[in-house]
Amino acid sequence: MEHTSFNQNLLDFLTTSPTPWHATGNMTRILDKAGFQALDEREGWNLKQGQGYYVVRNGSSIVAFRTGKRSPLEAGIRMTGAHTDSPCLKVKPNPELRRKGFYQVGVEVYGGVLLNPWFDRDLSLAGRVTLLDGQGKVQDCLVDFRRPVAFIPSLAIHLDREANSNRSINPQTDLPPVLMQVGEDDKTAFTDLVEAQIKKEHPEQGISRILGYELSFYDAQPASLSGLRDDFITSARLDNLLSCYIGLQALLDTSGDEPALLVCNDHEEVGSMSAEGAQGPFLSSVLDRWCGPENRSRAVARSMMISADNAHGVHPNYIDRHDENHGPLLNQGPVIKINHNQRYATNSRSAALYRHISDELGLPHQSFVVRSDMACGSTIGPLTAGNLGITTLDIGVPQFGMHSIRELCGTRDGHTLYQVLKAFMGWPEVN
Numbered sequence: 001m002e003h004t005s006f007n008q009n010l011l012d013f014l015t016t017s018p019t020p021w022h023a024t025g026n027m028t029r030i031l032d033k034a035g036f037q038a039l040d041e042r043e044g045w046n047l048k049q050g051q052g053y054y055v056v057r058n059g060s061s062i063v064a065f066r067t068g069k070r071s072p073l074e075a076g077i078r079m080t081g082a083h084t085d086s087p088c089l090k091v092k093p094n095p096e097l098r099r100k101g102f103y104q105v106g107v108e109v110y111g112g113v114l115l116n117p118w119f120d121r122d123l124s125l126a127g128r129v130t131l132l133d134g135q136g137k138v139q140d141c142l143v144d145f146r147r148p149v150a151f152i153p154s155l156a157i158h159l160d161r162e163a164n165s166n167r168s169i170n171p172q173t174d175l176p177p178v179l180m181q182v183g184e185d186d187k188t189a190f191t192d193l194v195e196a197q198i199k200k201e202h203p204e205q206g207i208s209r210i211l212g213y214e215l216s217f218y219d220a221q222p223a224s225l226s227g228l229r230d231d232f233i234t235s236a237r238l239d240n241l242l243s244c245y246i247g248l249q250a251l252l253d254t255s256g257d258e259p260a261l262l263v264c265n266d267h268e269e270v271g272s273m274s275a276e277g278a279q280g281p282f283l284s285s286v287l288d289r290w291c292g293p294e295n296r297s298r299a300v301a302r303s304m305m306i307s308a309d310n311a312h313g314v315h316p317n318y319i320d321r322h323d324e325n326h327g328p329l330l331n332q333g334p335v336i337k338i339n340h341n342q343r344y345a346t347n348s349r350s351a352a353l354y355r356h357i358s359d360e361l362g363l364p365h366q367s368f369v370v371r372s373d374m375a376c377g378s379t380i381g382p383l384t385a386g387n388l389g390i391t392t393l394d395i396g397v398p399q400f401g402m403h404s405i406r407e408l409c410g411t412r413d414g415h416t417l418y419q420v421l422k423a424f425m426g427w428p429e430v431n
Contacts, residue, residue, distance in 0.1 A: 003415035006249070007225070007233060010414060013245050014223035014235045018126040019216055020060035020084035020266045021142055023241055027062055027248055027264070028054065034252050036064060045289050050256065055286060059128060059140060060084055060266040061276035063286045064251060066425075068259035072291050076302030077259045078425045079390070080250065081278070081380050082243035082309065083268035086236070087111035087403045088216040089118065089175060091125075095190050097176055101183070104176040105150075105190055110216065111269030114404040115169045121405060122148035123177055127215035129194055134206030141205060143197050148220045150177035177217060219405045231331060231411055238399055238407040240268070243308035246397075246414055250421035260425035261286075268309075268380055278380035284387060297389070304350060304430040305392040306421065307381030310409065311335035311368050313398030326369040328398040331410035333364030334417040337379075337394040345381035345392035353430060354393055358420050365420075366398070391431050 017023035028038070036052035039045055047053065047067055054064035061084065068075060088110050095105035109115070126144035133139050152175060157163050169175070182188065191210045198205055223235030247262045254260055263286075267277035274280050284296075291299045311334075314327035328335040336351050337344040358365045370376040385392035397417055399409040424430070 003412055006415045006418065007411055010242070010245050011223040011225070011233070011235070014237060014241055017237065017241055018124070018144055018218040019128070019142075019214075021128045021214075022126060022144060023084045023244060024056060024060050024062050024264070025142065027064070027244065028056060030248060030252070031064055041285070047290060052256070057282050058266065058276040061264060061282055063261065063263045063283060064248070065261035065286070065290070066251065066254070066256045066259065067290070069257050070259065072259045072299035072303070073295055074302075075258055075428075076304070076430055077261050077287075077299060078427060078430050079261045079263065079303060079305040080247040080421055080425070081263045081265070081305055081307045081384055082247050083240045083266065083272075083278070083380055084244060084264050085111070085266050085269050086239060086241070087113040087269050088218060089113070089177075090127075091190070091213070091215045091217075093212075096188075098182065098186070101181050102178050103180045103182045103186070103188070104178050106176050107171075107217065109171045109175070112403050114401070115171065115175070117401075117405045118175070119152050119154045121151070122220040123150040123152070123217045124220040125149055125215055125217055127213060129198060129213045129215070130211045131198070131205075132208040132211055134208055136208070138211065139205075141198055141202060143194065143201055143215070145197055150179050150217060152177045221406070225411065226408065232408050233411055233414075234406055234408050236406055238409055239310045239402050240308075242310060242397060242409065242414055243417075246418045247308055247421060250418055250425055253422050254425035258426055258428070263384075265380055272380060272383050278383040279387070283384065287388070300388050300390050302431055303390055304353065305345075305381070305384055305388070305390045306350075306354070306424060307345065307379050307384065307392055307394045308417065308421070309379040309381070309394065309396045310399045310402060310407075311337055311396040312402060313400055313409075315400055321371070321374070323369055323371050326367055328366045328368050330398050330400075330408075331412045332398075333358075333366050334395050334413055334420070335366045335368045335398050337368050337396060339370065339376045341376070342382050343376040343378040344394035345379075345385040346394045347391070349431075350391050350393035353427075354395060354420065354424070357423050357427060361419055361423060363416050363419060368398075
């Protein structure tokens, strides 16, 4: 797949995936179209060689795999991992705020959000709603307002003369978005607004009452190409839906001869400790049912995981924030992430295989080590390696503005990583 068409499809995926539930739903539809079969964790599985399957947990995490023509006990499994969640502002359970005729909602900060860029942007709202339908059954329903419905206005510099030199943000008092103006007698509940949106999006859905929701605000501006020569992609949620999309396309386009798997977990941005997170049992459970509990260790010993999560590219205005010999450049290839304190799971063996495949394909790659006087972030890589005992590589596309409401990466790096992961998923021996 040539990188121009690859990127156009990527932009569509990013724009239509404002939450982990929407991203997972989009991936399931792509897998369905490709002939993968859906599995239900509540039912028995009858897996066959040479077939593609997927299973979803909580609607926000997914494991998709090809069983291959060889047994995992003989061939091992080529695994790729990513995460579906991104830092954002989530609506509180009792969110209504009425101040001076303005209708606002209280929000909770999810993950390590870079807060300043959230001000003065058109915001929309999306997520999952749990409701009681007309027949008395509890059901989940996805909503996406798909248009600007909220705004967090900055305080004018005339009222805060130190805004450019000494401004801090109080997430409790400074972040509630403005949704509309209301009269003094207005009694509109937030759930009334959500119910109206459900009826608009899903007119067939009967609603007795809304029982709960997990809704988040997001940048209403769609993903796009940027730069005078279209060198860049700008979008919300590049970290880490970019890796989800890359891993999915690699799994779809590999030969299918070798056992291969993609896992996209929710809750990475808050530590991954959940039923569907990388510290939870989701992936282990799938492997047990595929290989058998006693044989899983044998299969894992022949397997390898590539944890794909975006890396920090060298910002031209902040060059000193990088080690001088390990500053990844945009559009110069994916970044092998190394930390000997195990914030990344890369070792010399896993890095060597990636470099070998990449070199065989004639594709570029880079290395990243955080400055020795700075703290290092982490990924699902060390968590998965620790849970499974699997050889793991941490890698990612370099980007700017990580954890901002809008991020930027190069137009060529995603396609480069896709090509290497596609080859990795068909590589005859990985460990």
